[in-house]
Amino acid sequence: MxxxxxxxxxxxxxxxxxxxxxxxxxxxxxxxxxxxxxxxxxxxxxxxxxxxxxxxxxxxxxxxxxxxxxxxxxxxxxxxxxxxxxxxxxxxxxxIAEASLYTASILAARFSIVTVIPRIKTMLEEMVENYGFGRKVVNVRTTPLYVLDVEKDPEGALETLREEARRAVAEDDAEAILLGCAGFAEFADELEGELGIPVLDGVVxxxxxxxxxxxxxxxxxxxxxxxxxxxxxxxxxxxxxxxxxxxxxxxx
Incomplete structure (x- = not known):
């Protein structure tokens, strides 16, 4: 294959x-x-x-x-x-967004997306509605990260994602986290281990x-x-x- x-x-x-x-x-x-x-x-x-x-x-x-x-x-x-x-x-x-949304819907009743800069929020909210997941995605959380920041400073990017993912659990009552950028793939396992809930990378x-x-x-x-x-x-x-x-x- x-x-x-x-x-x-x-x-x-x-x-x-x-x-x-x-x-x-x-x-x-x-x-x-x-x-x-x-x-x-x-x-x-x-x-x-x-x-x-x-x-x-x-x-x-x-x-x-x-x-x-x-x-x-x-x-x-x-x-x-x-x-x-x-x-x-x-x-x-x-x-990859579609794949992560379908996978998350099997694993959790409600979940948040953690993504890049604020202007992306409306784009992803529209996409979520078009895919029919509006009731399950409880929040689209943005960060100050640009897409290419991960390549420039992976440790800094991970810390930013960690903080926002923790807020999603505490404030959104999210039962899973979807990483809203293909460049975040390397962080999924570490974040899942820390948060104790599924953290999904769309590429995987x-x-x-x-x-x-x-x-x-x-x-x-x-x-x-x-x-x-x-x-x-x-x-x-x-x-x-x-x-x-x-x-x-x-x-x-």
Whole structure:
């Protein structure tokens, strides 16, 4: 089994840490390959960043189909480009936020997300509602951390997360903590040991879900919503996406 983890930002140091998290839980025989698109933002911390990283995610999925991957993971906690990526492949595509939310709902009745800078709060609240977890996510807690701060000062980032996670337990009555950034993966086990409740990293959750779906021999439904995009012309810098649409339609 081959799983391609797509870090939608272009910071390769972060991609390497995401890869390590995925490999740490993959079963024997599962090959994990983590990549970043060749174009896009260095980090994703706004609607603007999410919008501009999506074409890179789509391109990596299409490349992956040619390379024989069995599943894809979008490794950014906003799950940018997730639904569009599902339209261009038969293979399962899993977002790390979606994976952590479904996993947490099995383990706890109520949980909080601890994430990066305050402007992310509304974005994640909207995502939680769209996924149908509004009643279970009791709070989206932000921190002063930017996405790339973890690479610059991991000890400082861990201490910031520790303080906010403790507040979530004390003030939100959270029964589990979801780490709202792919770069936080390395901290999950230590925080769980300290807090005594499940602390979930979305990358790890997504790898295990991807393995399960592939082993069930299930593919993305093409009956309606996630059908391959209709054939049409794209102009300018997006011209190649139109050509790829025609290719996918023919494959269907």
């Amino acid at each position: 081959k799983i391609k983890i797509i870090n939608p930002n272009t910071t390769l140091e972060m991609t390497e840490s995401i890869s390590a998290a995925g490999r740490s839980v993959a079963r024997q025989g599962t090959e994990i390959v983590a990549v970043s698109p060749s174009f896009g933002p260095a980090s994703i911390e706004s609607y603007y960043d999410e919008f501009l990283c999506a074409p890179g995610v789509i391109e990596e999925v299409r490349l992956g189909d040619r390379e024989g991957y069995d599943a894809y993971i979008v490794a950014c906690y906003g799950d940018p480009g997730l639904h569009a990526a599902r339209e261009v492949t038969l293979r399962p595509v899993i977002g 959750c997504a790898v295990k879900l991807a393995e399960a779906v592939v082993e069930l021999s299930k593919t993305t439904s093409k009956s309606k919503t996630y059908r391959f995009p209709e054939r049409k012309t794209f102009a300018g810098a997006f011209a190649r996406f139109g050509a790829e649409t025609a290719h996918a339609e023919a494959a269907e």
